[in-house]
Amino acid sequence: MATDLTRIGEKALKEKELVFTTLYHHICDVDNLRACYDALEAKKATGR
Numbered sequence: 339m340a341t342d343l344t345r346i347g348e349k350a351l352k353e354k355e356l357v358f359t360t361l362y363h364h365i366c367d368v369d370n371l372r373a374c375y376d377a378l379e380a381k382k383a384t385g386r
Contacts, residue, residue, distance in 0.1 A: 343370070 349356065 346358070346361065350358070
């Protein structure tokens with residue numbers, strides 16, 4: 339999951355004119371969401 343998102347980020351930086359239209363399946367992947375949540379620092383507030 340993180341590999342997919344890293345690859346998307348790299349592609350976005352490299353190809354500025356590229357428009358992403360189908361990222362929903364990456365964002366709403368339960369395993370990916372869980373991994374991102376687990377990676378958050380416990381004392382950080384939302385949006386920081």
